[in-house]
Amino acid sequence: EIVLTQSPATLSLSPGERATLSCRASQSVSSYLTWYQQKPGQAPRLLIYDASNRATGIPARFSGSGSGTDFTLTISSLEPEDFAVYYCQQRSNWPIYTFGQGTKLEIK
Amino acid sequence: EVQLVESGGGLVQPGGSLRLSCAASGFTFSSYWMSWVRQAPGKGLEWVADIKVDGSEIYYADSVKGRFTISRDNAKNSLYLQMNSLRAEDTALYYCATEWDLHLDHWGQGTLVTVSS
Numbered sequence: 001e002i003v004l005t006q007s008p009a010t011l012s013l014s015p016g017e018r019a020t021l022s023c024r025a026s027q028s029v030s031s032y033l034t035w036y037q038q039k040p041g042q043a044p045r046l047l048i049y050d051a052s053n054r055a056t057g058i059p060a061r062f063s064g065s066g067s068g069t070d071f072t073l074t075i076s077s078l079e080p081e082d083f084a085v086y087y088c089q090q091r092s093n094w095p096i097y098t099f100g101q102g103t104k105l106e107i108k
Numbered sequence: 109e110v111q112l113v114e115s116g117g118g119l120v121q122p123g124g125s126l127r128l129s130c131a132a133s134g135f136t137f138s139s140y141w142m143s144w145v146r147q148a149p150g151k152g153l154e155w156v157a158d159i160k161v162d163g164s165e166i167y168y169a170d171s172v173k174g175r176f177t178i179s180r181d182n183a184k185n186s187l188y189l190q191m192n193s194l195r196a197e198d199t200a201l202y203y204c205a206t207e208w209d210l211h212l213d214h215w216g217q218g219t220l221v222t223v224s225s
Contacts, residue, residue, distance in 0.1 A: 034211040036153075043203055043215035044153065055213065087153055091210040095167035097143070097155035 002026050002093050006086075006100035012108040019075040021103045023088035028068045032092040035064055035073045038102075039084045047086075048073060075105075083107050110134045112204050112216030119222045124194050128219055130187040130204030135214075138162075138182040141207035144189050146200035147218070154200075157189065158207060172198075194223045 003026040013019055023033065035048040046055040048064035051071060061076040075082055088100040116128040128144070143158040157168045157178040166178055177190040187204050199222050205212040 032210050036212075038153075043217055044212075045215070046211060046213045049209065049211045049213075089153075089211065095158070096169065097145075097158075097212075099153040099155070102152045 001096065002029060002090055002098055004088050004090060004098055004100035006088060006103045008103060009101070010104045010106060012106050013078055014108045015078050015080055017078050019073075019078055019082070019105055021073040021086055021105070023066075023071040023073070023100050025069045025071075025090060025092075027093075029090040029092035031067045032090055033064075033066065033071045034089045036087045036089065037082075037084050038087065039081075044087065078105075080107075110206065110214040112206070112214060114202060114204055114216045114219035117202065117219030117221045119224065120194055121225050122195060122223055124223070125190070125192045126194065126221060128189040128191065128202055128204075128221070130189075130216060132185045132187065132204075132206075135206070137180075137185040142178075142180060142187045143205045143207055143212055144178060144187075145203045145205055145212065145215075146198075146221075147203070148197075148200045151200075156202070159187070191221070194221075196223050199223045 005024045007022045031051040033051045036044040038044040052064045063074045065072050085102045085104050087102050091097045111133045113131045144156040159178045175193045179188045201218040203218045204216045206214040
């Protein structure tokens with residue numbers, strides 16, 4: 001089973017700052033890495049798929065990069081609505097989906 | 109607009125059963141693989157099961173294999189999850205979601221299942 005490890009567990013930043021979230025896979029997932037955003041009381045929302053492709057309607061300040069085992073989600077300039085929990089996910093080792101444990105992005 | 113509406117959650121005793129439903133609208137349901145994903149209170153996301161467009165392929169997480177059954181009715185645009193032999197650790201918010209290319213692109217709001225005596 002491929003394990004996804006996200007870091008940091010919590011990230012405290014201010015609006016306008018740049019956020020960098022990491023997801024590391026225990027073995028290569030090629031570019032099949034997805035990022036979701038979840039706000040309190042809401043369902044997860046698809047942000048980035050295939051490591052670097054923004055989903056429909058996702059602002060350009062969100063970007064994803066990486067391949068193999070190391071991936072990064074970057075938010076270039078934080079807006080108040082960006083404070084949430086972010087999860088990475090893979091299904092490279094078909095058929096099992098696995099998620100990272102999440103990174104909570106909180107207001108400093 | 110894609111809409112997924114889960115129902116059927118509730119309080120059930122350990123060892124009991126529950127059937128969840130997910131009503132889909134706003135897209136061609138019969139063209140999408142579908143998944144169930146759960147989230148225990150205050151915890152992260154856990155994929156539970158998924159089903160191919162015609163039901164010919166089905167996969168489960170090890171944690172639910174042999175106890176849960178996923179199914180679909182394309183004529184009714186509905187997805188189901190039959191949950192048997194429920195345990196306290198099955199307590200969670202259960203989401204249905206559409207799948208596309210190894211990711212989950214639309215999610216419902218979830219239905220809460222609580223397993224407790």
